[in-house]
Amino acid sequence: MRRHTARTTVGLCAAALLAAVMGTASAAPPGAQAVKQQPAASVLVDCFWHPDVRPADFILACGDGNSRLVSLHWSQWLQDAATAEGVNVVNDCEPYCAAGRFHPYPVIVRLDHPQPWKKHPELRHYTRMTLVYTDARPDGYKQVVSYPLWN
Template sequence: MLAALATLVTSAASAGSGSATAAPTPATSIVYGCDGAKLVQPRTLSSIFCADLGIIVTDITWLGWTDPFAVGYGTEHRNLCEPTCAAGRYAVYPVGVYLFAPQRGAFTEVSLYSSVTAPPETYQLTGFPH
């Protein structure tokens, strides 16, 4: 999983390389938190399901953060909703994180890569500006 993410970052970085003389422009894309906060390279991503926090990714290490996408890995906490979502327990496992589809400077979608849930799952981020 990490090898695939590293390959993705390397490919994207080399695609933009060439004989450019100007320094690269810092990435400005953000991800919104559930409270509307503008986040750059957050250690925790909770805006996958703001209504119930059914999936949260913590301890994120970002391998790359650019305007079109960001990629990293962390620990997923997924509510199993057993016996109910309110009383559910969480499954915890390593996961790759891929943020993409920026609109007006904010990532709007996330794909999660893990050996537990294959193929990757993609979600629309539910954080929003206030």
């Protein structure tokens, strides 16, 4: 009797498992595919060739560090574009850069034009940065300035 009970129990469990699997499979419409994962957001490549997402600061003048973005607060970071508010800190280089003073200028930062990154083609990186000065701006700068970003 025990042998018959054990065999019946195993048989019932196997049938229940098969029914559960078949029920799940038949619940999906014919030809349905798994949901594709959204592509990762694009990255911002820094002066040291490191990819970054939503950085708090970013050096614009890689050679001497005389222009950088600080206190970045990102309101959007998508695959095609990113937007932040922050401060562009720029050296006035008077009388020369080593003796100059840094001045803060509030900006809105926009990143766009993502392309595959040559160093890591599986990653897309933003290739253009646009700064919009919301108040004062450095001498000689326009209110809206766009920069190509390195690849």
